[in-house]
Amino acid sequence: xxxxxxxxxxxxxxxxxxxxxxxxxxxxxxxxxxxxxxxxxxxxxxxxxxxxxxxxxxxxxxxxxxxxxxxxxxxxxxxxxx
Numbered sequence: 644x645x646x647x648x649x650x651x652x653x654x655x656x657x658x659x660x661x662x663x664x665x666x667x668x669x670x671x672x673x674x675x676x677x678x679x680x681x682x683x684x685x686x687x688x689x690x691x692x693x694x695x696x697x698x699x700x701x702x703x704x705x706x707x708x709x710x711x712x713x714x715x716x717x718x719x720x721x722x723x724x725x
Contacts (some may be wrong), residue, residue, distance in 0.1 A: 647692050653687040683708050 663678045686708055694701040700719050707716055 644696075647689060650685060650689050650692070654689075655683050657685075658682060683713075 651714070657678065661678045663675045666675045666678070682701075687705065690701045690704040690708070693704075703719060705714060
């Protein structure tokens, strides 16, 4: 599991460092595409690694990130109401 968390941290760091939203405002579409493609590849790799432990969640992640258009879906881990 440590390896998976390292992968998650790496993608989080990539997004935090490159700030694709700022690149988009600057009109740097090629750079935005490069960053987002790297992030999606990493997310799909994480989904593969999670499949043995969380098969349904991994399948949902794969479905979201392999669709023709990535759209916000329901939370994968909804908060429990007290």
